[in-house]
Amino acid sequence: MTGPAASIVAQAKLNLHLKVLSREESGFHSIETIFHRIDLGDDISVHATDGFRSIDVEGADLGAAESNLAFRAAAAYAVRAGWPRGFQIELSKRVPVGAGMGGGSADAAAVLRALDSLAPIPMGAHALMEIAASLGADVPFLASNAVMALAWGRGERVLA
Structure with a gap:
């Protein structure tokens, strides 16, 4: 049985500027970039469930649930928040997969915001940013309310 739901458009982003810097020991590259949120986005609905x-x-074959970034975001939120319920995520893909527009990251960020809006005691922006940073480089910007931001590091450090 499903309970309350939250629906969000997971807006994609463009990099207006991208400078690739040194390669880190982790294999990732340090970057400097300017992110800009755009109107194109995936539709996300998150329902609280009984467990x-x-x-x-819908719209793309993204493989197993456990490897989906939106699903991993919900699982990370559940652990951090002590979320006592389950969740059902409905995702309608419109952002092209692999286009560099942050579609998967936007989905993860939207799921974090949706779950926080459903929580009896929301964790708030700071905690969401910490979870977002643990998920991927674009997720913190897309979890924020910023339209444009300077980002660096792997993209997880954001100044809006």
């Missing part, structure tokens, strides 16, 4: 966890994707 099961699932994701249903």
Whole structure:
């Protein structure tokens, strides 16, 4: 049985500027970039459930649920928040997969915001940013409310 739901458009982003710097020991490159949020986005609905966890994707084959960044974001939120329920994520893909527009990162960020809006005691922006940074380089910017931002490091350090 599903409970309350939150629906969000997971807006994609463009890099207006991108400078690739040194390669880190981790294999990632340090960058300097300017992110700009755009109107194109995926539709996300998150429902609280009685305990099961699932994701249903329409518009793209993204593989197993456990490897989906939006699903991993929900799982990370559940651990950090002590989320006592399950979740059902409905994702309608419109952002092209692999286009460098941060579609998967936007989905993860939207799921974090949706779950926080459903929580009895929301964690708030700072905690969401910490979770977002653990998930991927574009996720912190896309979890924020900023339209444009300077980012550096792997893209996880953001000044809006």
